[in-house]
Amino acid sequence: REQGAFEAMTDELENARFITIARLNGPVYGGATDLALSCDFRIGVDSARMFMPAARLGLHYYGHGIRRWVSRLGLGPAKRLFLTGATIEAAEMVRIGYLDEAVPADALDARVEALVDALGKQAPRVVESMKQVLNCTARDEYDHAQADNLHRASLNSRDIKEALAAFAEKRAPVFTGE
Template identity: 60%
Template sequence: MNIQAAEATTPLLTISGARATIRLNRPAVHNRIEPADLVKLGEHFAAVEANPEIRVLVLTGTGKSFSSGYHLGDMAERPNADVTARADAPSFEGVADQLERLRVPTICRLNGGVYGGSTDLALCCDFRIGVDTAEMFMPAARLGLHYYPSGMIRYVSRLGLNAAKKLFLTAEKIQAAEMLAIGYLTEMVPAAELDARVDALADRLAAMAPLAVQGVKRSLNEIARQEFDVEGAIARAKASQASEDLQEGLRAFREKRAPVFKGR
């Protein structure tokens, strides 16, 4: 029996201090995402959202690839399945949107290639650190598929219209250097440096004032979607001004030491 296939599971959640890690775990099929994985991802995202101790989430994959995207066999078997979010069952779009809207900052640890719908999962994260051997492509047009709305919005708002058109309309595969150039990758590193760089960024994010980080993240995502709630942003700004964390930050600045934020 193939050992990798025997070890395949739905995504795994681990928590260490203020950091949560979700790992896609079907390495024999390049971490293909199946219907059961959508359910489990939704559960994991909800658990992260509900845990006030968590300040950063890392999303990654087992093996040589980040993810080969959604299971095409399921799409073939269910041609009438909803392509967009629905209230009574998870959809790929719904789970992706849930990831984008998480209160905590998120890092996608791109340990290898990323394809199809999983390119959007990575775009849902706030940062994407990838190995210099990574590659990506969006095969929707080659498969005859019109993509779901929020995924196209993310592509255009994060990468720009020209890059989105190239990736969607040509289904052309691009390499890590171009992924970095168009803004898909936040950083590109050799494989040997991937964990250290992800750890450093996760530690830095976890050390920031959580109320400020989470509030600003929400506001920036609203702006990107052209859904900016100005009154909500003002309320979050006022709450940060009245927070214990701001007082701690100011004291630490005066005392020339690292602040210790409590999230209140």
């Protein structure tokens, strides 16, 4: 089937090799809700709010967006937001898993930077491959052989050897992605 440009872009973002973070400094409406949901992490201000106006606009939302909402938030929250057009506040966005965190506006940049820093300390190939398997699992496309091959490859990587050496030497590992 042919995808629209926005649907294709959100799928590309969801499937990007690198980790993505949505930094939400205000309200999120319509397509922007799926754009942010396509990211691996969403950190927003504690004054954020969101709603999905598709039904009140007479728009049947594109399929991959609906799939993403259901796989990330669950059927109940997806139905509530899509079918009623209800506006929810940051605390509810965290409760249903839309936001990973809600922070005061003056702490937003520091919190995003802390997450970037934490992610940067992980083994890059493993982060990339686990993201792929997690996303496939969320879409009911889990491939055990693929996941097992990725696991086995990590057991023979230079990065795991470096992590074990760093642990023994009580130092931070220096990962190369090999």
